[in-house]
Amino acid sequence: MDVYANIIGGNNVGAINDLKLWKITTIEGATSFAAKEGVTTSINTLSGLKIYDEAFNIFVQATGLNELGAGSLAGVNDDPNGYGVIRSSISVTATTAAVxxxxxxxxxxxxxxxxxxxxxxxxxxx
Structure with missing residues (x-):
């Protein structure tokens, strides 16, 4: 699964829309859910995050990383686990209007x- 983003960066990067940013190897948990009356919570785990080359180059340019910093960051991307794991919990409170x-x-x-x-x-x- 791919993650796209709209970004605004410094160092002549400017605004870029729909940049293919991350590749996610594994998603555990619901990717969509129906909100019912009250509180609904969805817990997800994203693992194997890898940044695409174009997005990496834009990130390096926007942040002004030197060769050592860019090389260190690239080493993380080469790890089989990528940038690691993100665990998220999304809670939605739904109320139904009285009819x-x-x-x-x-x-x-x-x-x-x-x-x-x-x-x-x-x-x-x-």
């Missing part, structure tokens, strides 16, 4: 008719 019952509308309608009839009677009594 009035049809009888509520009927009662409101009867009340409006009653107010209208009362106003009509007052006008007729004058």
């Amino acid at each position: 009035p019952e049809p009888s509520t509308y009927a009662l409101m309608g009867v009340g409006l008719v009653g107010i209208g009839l009362m106003a009509r009677r007052r006008r007729a009594a004058k």
Whole structure:
């Protein structure tokens, strides 16, 4: 699975949209879920993160890494486990808006008719 990003960097990198940034070897856990009333939590583990060459070069340029820093960072990417593991927990709280019952509308309608009839009677009594 690939991860794309929009980035803005210094050192003449500027803004780049939809940059193919990371490759993820393994994803454990749900990648989508339906939020139900209350709190829903999804826990994921991403492993085998590797940065693509183009993204790596842009990162090195944007951060101004020297040859030693870039070489050290590249060594991590060559490791079979890549940059390691990311564990994430996403919690979503969903609330459902109250929907009035049809009888509520009927009662409101009867009340409006009653107010209208009362106003009509007052006008007729004058």
